[in-house]
Every structure is written in C-alpha cells, then in structure tokens.
Amino acid sequence: MLKIYKSFFKRNITPISLDQYVPKVELKEYLKLNDSIYEVDSKAEKGMTFSRLLNYKYSDALKKMDPDHLVALVTEVIPKYSCLVFCPTKKNCENVAEMICKFLSKEYLKHKEKEKEDVIKNLKNMSSGKLCPVLKRTVPFGVAYHHSGLTSEERRLLEEAYSSGILCLFTCTSTLAAGVNLPARRVILRAPYVAKEFLKRNQYKQMIGRAGRAGIDTVGESILIFQEKDKEQVLELINRPLENCYSHLVQEFTKGIQTLFLSLIGLKIATNLGDIHDFMNGTFFGIQQNVLLKEKSLWEITVESLSYLTEKGLLQKEMVATSEEEHQCNFHITKLGRASFKGTIDLAYCDILYRDLKKGLEGLVLESFLHLIYLTTPYDLVPQCDPDWMVYFRQFNQLSPAEQNVASRLGISESFIGKKASGQAIKKKVDKDVVNRLYLSFVLYALLKETNVWSVAEKFNMPRGYIQNLLTGAASFSSCVLHFCEELEEFWVYRALLVELTKKLTYCVKAELIPLMEVTGVLEGRAKQLYKAGYKSLMHLANADPEVLIRTIDHLSRRQAKQIISSAKMLLHEKAEALQEEVDELLRLPPDFPGPVDTPTEKAWS
Template identity: 25%
Template structure:
C-alpha cells in the first residue's frame, strides 16, 4: 500500500513521505487495515526491524488528530524511552507534544498533562496509575512495545496489570516479537491479530560446526575451524558483525581476541578515529579493556558499562567505525543495532538451576538483528555449535517455534505489591472485588480460573492486615491504612516497608550508615553484589567488627540466609566507601564491580533511602533522627562526606568539584560568596559556566557588582575582563 493511499490525515502522510518512506511494508499495510485506525485493539507480532514503530506512529497520530486525548507508549527500558522520544519528537511539527518519563516513582507528574504522546517505562507508568494523575483519564491509546515481556519473570506482572487496568478504558496496540501463543494474547486483549515473518531484509540462518557452515537451505560453506573466521570474513567483506555470548567476561575476552584479528583490516584514518574514540573513555578497569578492543575496531557491550560508554559504542557501530560488537543478550532486547552478520556463540547460560538452554524466543531475537535495511540484501545469522550437536541446534533454533508466553502474575514479590495497590489505589473494596479484578487478567484467561491466584492473594491480604498496611471492617471491607497507601505510592514491595518499619526502633537508638545500608541491602527491592568464595571470610569479619552497628543479628553459617547476608554486607560496604569519597576506580577494583553495577546500586539505594525516610515520617519521627537520615540521603546521592553537604547543594557540584573547592579552602557557601571569582576559577573543575550557575543559584550577581564594580551593571564575563 502506498503511503498516499492511507486513510489518515494528510499531514501525517506528509511527514512520513518526507522521511523517504513511500510504501508500507506488507505487514504494516495489513496491520493498518485491521481496524486499528477505527479504534480496534491490535496485537502485532512481526520480526524486529519490520516497521512496528511506524505502525504505532500512524495509529497514535491518527487517534490524536481525530479525537484528541493522549497516547502512552510503554517501553521496557530507560534507554528505549529515550530512543523513542527522539523519534517521536518529529511529530511536534504537527503541534503534537511529546514527553518521556522514567525515574521518580513517587510523583503524579502533573506536568505530563500538557503532553499528547507520553513515552514511559512500564514501571513508571504503573506508578503514575497508582498516584492517580489527573491526566490518566485522557489516555485514549496505549502502545505496549515488546509486549512478549509479559512472560518475563520479574517484569511481566507490571505490564499485565497495566493492560488489565486499561483494557476497557483505552485502545490497545500491543507490539510483540513472534511468540508461540500470540492468539491467546489477542483473545485476552479482545484484539485483532497480525502475525507475520516478513522481513525487510532476507534472513539466512545457519549452524557452524568446526569449520563447516550448514545453511538452513542445505547449502554448505567451508571456513577455517575457529568461529572467529566468520567474524573476520564479514569484516573483510566490508561489513559488520554482532557476536552474542553468555557472560560479560566472555564478551570482554572475545572482543580483545577478535580485535587482534580485525585490526589488520582497518585503514589508517579508521585507526586514528578509533584511538580518538578510546581516548574519550574515562579510566577504570572496564574501559581499559574496552580501549584495548577498540584499537582493533571491536567493542564489547554489556550491562556493566556506564551509559556514556554504551552510547559511544552504539554510535560508533552505527557509523561503521566499530566493526564488531561482542555482547551479552541484553543488547538483543530492543536496541536498534543491526549488523550484516550475527554470530551466536552460546545457546546455554548459567542460572540458579545450573546450565539451561536459552529460550528459542531469545535466540530468534538475536538472529533477527542480522541484516541492515538499505545496506544489505541479505542478513546472516549463524549459531556456533561447540559441544552441542549441530543438527539439534538447527531443529531447535532455526526450524523450531518460539515458546508460549505465560503469565508471571503469580510471582510472589510482584503480586504482593500489586494486591496492595489494588486495595489502596484502585478502589478494590473487598476480597470479592479483588477476585473480580483478577478474573480479567491474562493469568485467568490462560488458566481458565484464578483459584491458585486467589490462595496467594488470601495469604497476601493476611500479611497486609497483620502488618498494618490495611485493615478490615466487620463487613469484611478493606480499609487502606497510611502505611499501605504510602508504600504503594513509593512503589516498593510491602516486604521492604515491613523490614524498614521493624527496624525503626533500633535505628532510632543507633542511627549509623552501615546499619542503614545493610538494612536497605536486605530488602527485596535492592540488588546486591555477589560474594565470591575467597571473599566470604572478609565480609564475615567485617560484619563481626561492626556488629553493634547492625539492626539485625548475624546468621549462622548453616542458615540459608547466610550467603545473602554476606552479599548485603558487601553491598553496604560499597555504599559506605561511596559516601566516604573513595574514588570510583578504587571501588571497581576493590569489589570487582563494573561501572554499570555501581550505578545501578546507587540508583536503587537512593530510591530506597528516600522511601525509608518517607515511611519513618509516618511513625512519630524524632526531629534529629529525621535530619540525620536526610543528610545521609544527600551524602548517598552525591557520594560525599558530611563536610561537603553544603557544597553539593549547589548546581553542577558533584563529589569531585565539591572536594576540590573544599580542599582549596572554600568550605561553604559563605566562603564562596566572599571569594574572588578568579580564585574560584583556579579550582579544578570550576569553569566560567559553572561559576555563573553558582552565582545565579545564590542570586549574588548584585552583591558581586556592588562589591567589586559598584556602578556598572554587567555579567560575569564583563566583570572578569
């Protein structure tokens, strides 16, 4: 179908035509003929890069221009929210306002009321629903990207609940990878279903075994025995490759090994550009490895990288400067990074249950990254059979069907939090109403009943009553209590809130960072660091040494909580180092963590510290303890000792600049106010722009001028001339 023939507002067509798109891909045309433009729900299950985003844009714009209201676009990752936000910004030409929202779960974000398209992570949107933002009623369309994540253990329940809440109130467009039971999903959502395996670039799949490449069509190619040859061959032909492996360390190791082989094919200007790229990285153990790999035109990509590093690599790969990326499967989830050839080194990964096969759905997502539209006629996806039987791999991953999706609502932690929210935020008044709601979920649709879910819900309701999150009256009606309401708004697990509440009496008597950090690390909402065998004794020693600071006993060695406890101690120790201004590099080295891990831990700890304070306020807080907690929160946020607290409140002053100012003798705002600007500019990290912002923040332009230049008005630049 031609874009010009689309039955939508001409302005929408104009924008798309200006992108250089004149014709819809076949599944896009099918999707838009399904009734979705007239308001019907739709499940669209087609491969990556076959144009789901464009379909969603047309549906959103059509709806917004015709009916007004708002469209919400749900994504699984923050990075994706940014990507989509940038894409959708283009529609501002038509007067459509676009916003993205990801962080801060304790807010109604009323400012979003001004926007028409709102891109949000599922968790953020769930929290907005709980807060009952006024603009929610105006949402007329929800696009759920990567809806197959409904089947993911830790994220699935959130998405399922959002869709259950909104299915009768808004139109739903669910975008999915190919899954085994798309029909079931569509039935649940009362949606039309379009399934297709059409791709804009042909995909050729094969299995590589000891130098022989068996293509799915029976053809055979020969290569040198080692699978590296597949990658080198792609580079030799002027193309790129993506290599998927199962651990971060493998990604690093293979990147460095491949870099030596690939570097011979780089031109001199490319080498210079890569050197330049490498020099932009900060200094830490991970980026040292990355620099090594980059010199040969290869990079690795995994969750341990910092955001800056990740973006740098992604951009360089898109530009063709980086020829090869070795990655853990996180890369295959969502990011738009295709390559001519995809090589999958591992089809197994280590889990709590030992080695398990990676699901077909995931391997097919990785394979789907092969072939760059516009550049490649065909993309190649090759699985390496190392110890596995190549025939079996061919059957399972090349010819096999992806798994079915299963509801993950019964995941205890997620469900506990959702049941509380239903009672405190969504007006569920009694158990019967709770059951009524549950009967609308995918879980109920799939199982045919909600019996086992009801048992779980009952246990949870008891737990909530017992711990004073809710109460129940004589007619068995639920009464939300302040603790319950606040917990739900803070978007934390009720179990986390209970742990905090139980610890408050001890905390009040002995507020200290180590005790508080261990408490935070012991909650189910926190991620903790793994303790290796060789480290166990150290952390046990540390725990004994600081025992009187803890709000919990030290479990015995045989106790099932022992290992977890040591991880909490290690995590608390990292946070302790952080607020004592230990440099990041030292933290990475000492605790064997990657920058991405530290960032994640700090982000979670920040949110939990905030939540702890908010909950403490409900229990007749003591003023001095509250102030102590607030100061500690600020120290945690900025990674500073107490003496820098005043300085980090200034704009753009983080732990490094604050320390530099302090050490140079500018120990507080007063000292900055009385200092000469040129002296302040001597301090490392303090440039003109920063200083201007500080003065602006302090509102001292006037003071400065009066003191130094009484008559003439001017800005800081004039003054320094």
C-alpha cells in the same frame, strides 16, 4: 457515539501500511557446524539446507585459539559493516574480543584511527584516568565488549561509537538483544546457550533480530554456531513456534497480585472483595485464568492474597451491612500498608525493613554513615552476594571503634569474620543475610568515601558495573525508605538523615560537587572541570558566559555550554520559588489570628 466514530473512520480513512515508508530488510538465518554453513529453510526436510564451506586459511595457532572460526566469520563483514557476537558469559565476551584482535591484520588499526583515539581518551577522562586493559587492546582495532560489568558511562560511550561506525564489532551478552538499539549487518551466536541454559525460541529471535538496519542495509544475516552434540536441540529450536506469553502475576504472588491489591486499595480504585475480584477478571491474568490456574480459582487466590495482606498488618478488614441480610467485606490500608505503598517497598521485605528500622532506633550510630548505609542497602541484592572473606576481614580491621560498634549491634564480630577468612569451622549461628548485607554496606561506604568506582572495584575484587548498579540500587532504595519513614510517625528521626544520605548515594561525589551535579547534563567528570575552573556554585554557573565556558572547559560544545547554563538558571529559579513559598507560608496568618494590641506607650506616642 463510539459506533459513529467507527463508521466514520471505516468510510473515510484508508489503512496505511508502514511498509510503504520503511523498506523491508531481509533477514537470512544460517547455522554453522564445523566448517559447513547451512541456511535455515522451513521447506527443507530438517529445516536447513547446505549453503557453503567456510573459506579461510587457518594456521595451527589460530585453529587452537579459535575453534569456532569466529575470526573468519567477522572479517567477512568488518570494518565496512558492523557485527555482533553474542557470547554465553561476561568473561567469554572479554576473551573473545581479545582473541579476535590478536589475529586481525594491522590494517584494521588504520580504520578511523583518530576517532578511536578519541574514544580511548574519553574512556580515560570519565574514569579518572583509568582504562580497562581489555578495551585498551581492542578499541584500536574497532572492537569492544559490552556487558553489565561496564559502567553506564562506558556503555553509553561505546554504544555511541558503535552507532557512528567508529567501532565495528561488539562481543556481547544476551542483555544487549533487548532494550538497546544496536543493529548489525551480521549477528553471530557463539553457542546456543545463555550461561548454562539452552536458548529459548524467543531469546533466539530477539538476538537474531539485531541483524539488518532499516534505511542502511538491504539485508541482515545471523549465524548460530553449534556442536554435533547440540544438533537435535538446535533443529528443534529453529523449527518450533515462539513460546506463549503468560501474565507475570502468576509467577510471583508476593511481587504481583498482592502488590497490585495494596495499590488498588491504597488508591481507592477498588476497596471491597467483589470489586477487587471484578478488577482481576479484567486483567491479562484474569483472561488467562483457565490456562494458568489448575488447582485454585481466581476467587480463591483473591481471598488468599487479601488474607495474607491483612495478616501481615498491611490491610484491615471490615464487614459492612448493605442490607438486613447481606454484608460486604471492605478493606482499608493501615499505616504500615500506606508506608509500604508510598515507599514502593517490596512486600516480601516490608516487615523486615520495619523491624530493622525499629531496632536501629535503639542505638543508631551517627558518628559515620555506615549504620544508615546498612539500613538502606537493598535486600534483593543480598542473596546474590558472595563475600571475599579475606577482603571482608581486611575491611573490618580498618573500621573505627564506632563503626565496629555498628557490626557488633548487628551481631557480627571480628572473630567470626576472621574464622571465615581462615576457613575455620564456626559453631555459633549468624544470620547469613545480615553478614552479606553488611559486606555490601562496606562496599557502598568505601564508595562514598573514595567516590571512585575503579578503586573500590579493585579493593573488593568486583566488576565496576556491578558496583555502580549496587550504588544506583542503594540510592533508589534509600529514597524508598525515606518515603516509607515519612508515613510512620515513630521514624521521624530518619527523615532528615535519609534526605542527606539519598543525595550522597545519588551523586556519589565530594560534597562540593553535588550542587553542580544537580544541573542537567553535568556528570562527575564535567562537575570536576567546572569546579576547578571556578564555577563552584549554582549561581556562578547560572551567570556564566557561554563563550568563556567553552574556552575554559575542555571538550565542551557551544550547544552543551548553553544547555548547562540554561539548566542552572532554571534550577536556581525553582529553588528561589520554593524558598519564596516557604516564606509566604510562614508569614501567612490564620483568619482567626488576633491583631496587634497597642501598649500604653504606643498609645501615648500615637
């Protein structure tokens, strides 16, 4: 049958090239060394040919502030066209954005002035009146920075402003090169580094690939700025082929092969050693095994990984006779393995999580959410945490006696934090991971109480984007821990508690706003507007009149109003159906349930 289909398509279908529909955008690659700009040319002896000298009048102050001539490079394209400047670090992004704006003429302020004022107003509205001082100075010039320190709402708003031409310049980190569709006429790489690491060929190609917009521009340009000391490495960078692509399974067996095996057995796709090995042979890792595996064979790695999962108590091994002489090694998932599989818990942490939850049962402090928050703070964020000890000590002193009891149960005392804050030597050993995890728990706890990313960011001296990512990670991990506990009878007490906590971490608003935020398209700012206008429940919102909603709520379009009301009605309907199903389940009698027996009194009345 497959051969017939192939034959049919070969005879009847003419291959169509996408080039017929999507015009090619020429990408010109340039290098900049001092005042000279060179074009990348694979036919040239060194891979580059001289193009031009940079023509821009620099004052002494500008030379000192802008040794890379970024102002000259960006003003050749903005504000008519868009431009991206990739910087090595987040702090560098902010500094470069401010520096460029200091030397832009006041004419740039007039370009789409009203639209830029709206961007600033919207940034303030979504942040409870707060506005980043850097963005306050740069957005009026059509310039903004873009990195993980921004909240997701800020990023979305700035990206929309850039895509619509309101903002013409982004200073950004390498993360913008992947996953975000923000093309530009010119892309500038301020240095051939990401943080302290020299660029890889695939990173370079990913960044310069932002240049050129199909259907908008006919050409795109990239300029890599480098110093004399990096010349040889840069020439090698532009001439060498792309790095080979290898299976990720080879890098981290804990997160890769072992997790894959647990899923295969949990889903009953492959449950015996032979089938699992055959499955691995068909993966990308299996295809590359001759290149990737030097010391061990794929069979040995398969056996070792399954042995590890068995030793960890996630799998059980069973030898089954297939004939009088042959036996087959079958695997079954254990309760702990199923809990880890259903909760998608990283196998590096599943036994630690089990131990922490078990220990928590011995004395769970429920006078506040702090103890539960600690148990759902993601393990993978702990190694990156670097506590500010003075802040830690200050926050510790503000805890209630019950909350301090949580720290005490974890083995962390006020005197320990005090000594760390004052820089004293500490003889007693304390688990660093527990200390760091409790610090992150303090951040999340403060966020649940204040529900304001800005104030918590200032209190803990952390980027607001990092705090939002911590909150998102905690909400996700809390849901994972909930599914983990649902599979283990001994953790029944956590189930109801974690449902409530997961909801709080997901929305991170005052309790009365949570029902409104369950509606599609309603974020915190909009929920506050609706609540203030009298729409205090899902029913109120479902029965709202779109025209009244538009007049009552600022900056709400008719389309958005109808969408919110429609979503509220659908959500209300789903909840009503769920409740009806529960009622039907309760009223449904089993087939062998005895019918009602008439009492003597009832017989007399009948």
